[in-house]
Amino acid sequence: xxxxxxxxxxxxxxxxxxxxxxxxxEVSEFADFLTDFLDDLEGTSNARNQPRQWIEDxxxxxxxxxxxxxxxxxxxEDGDDLVLYVWVDAPIEYISSTKQYAERTDDFDxxxxxxxxxxxxxxxxxxxxxxxxxxxxxxxxxxGYNKPRGIAATGFxxxxxxxxxxxxxxxxxxKEYLEEGFHPDLLRYYLATxxxxxQDVDFSWDKFRDRVNTEL
Numbered sequence: 756x757x758x759x760x761x762x763x764x765x766x767x768x769x770x771x772x773x774x775x776x777x778x779x780x781e782v783s784e785f786a787d788f789l790t791d792f793l794d795d796l797e798g799t800s801n802a803r804n805q806p807r808q809w810i811e812d813x814x815x816x817x818x819x820x821x822x823x824x825x826x827x828x829x830x831x832e833d834g835d836d837l838v839l840y841v842w843v844d845a846p847i848e849y850i851s852s853t854k855q856y857a858e859r860t861d862d863f864d865x866x867x868x869x870x871x872x873x874x875x876x877x878x879x880x881x882x883x884x885x886x887x888x889x890x891x892x893x894x895x896x897x898x899g900y901n902k903p904r905g906i907a908a909t910g911f912x913x914x915x916x917x918x919x920x921x922x923x924x925x926x927x928x929x930k931e932y933l934e935e936g937f938h939p940d941l942l943r944y945y946l947a948t949x950x951x952x953x954q955d956v957d958f959s960w961d962k963f964r965d966r967v968n969t970e971l
């Protein structure tokens with residue numbers, strides 16, 4: 756109800772409001788824990804400081820379901836055909852993939868990482884800082900699992916000043932890059948030296964050519 760006279764940009768038809776019961780995670784109950792978590796968190800300054808505004812403004816409980824035809828079904832008999840919001844089930848894959856790796860490796864214990872004295876470090880993009888510093892740690896705390904020791908949030912990579920878009924074919928495709936005969940280290944060098952860790956990195960073929968020819 757915050758948008759006045761909402762209409763579809765495709766058909767021009769007005770929006771139809773419907774009531775729907777959803778599931779919520781009471782992340783507001785974790786405000787004190789999350790404040791202490793951020794105080795102790797290692798990593799980049801944007802990951803440590805950006806989420807504090809959310810806490811200071813008062814955390815709102817988090818709607819964790821969607822009324823969609825695709826997704827992970829909400830567990831239990833009262834799911835009412837709802838699916839989980841992707842940022843609920845996606846980070847749980849960190850744990851399940853660690854467990855899958857442990858099943859293939861004799862000398863690795865996934866529980867030592869997530870429930871014992873193991874240490875967890877996340878390297879993420881800055882657009883998902885809140886997911887990893889608010890929602891995910893609260894989920895781990897509620898479930899009795901280890902929280903990340905540090906979170907490092909990078910900047911964005913753009914191409915000619917514009918965001919990457921696979922649908923618009925605005926990307927550097929690794930297969931095509933290699934088929935052109937370019938060495939992988941050239942691209943690694945360009946990305947690693949073109950700005951700081953938290954800064955955006957812009958790619959253009961002209962700048963790539965100049966950096967490679969003049970510096971390498």
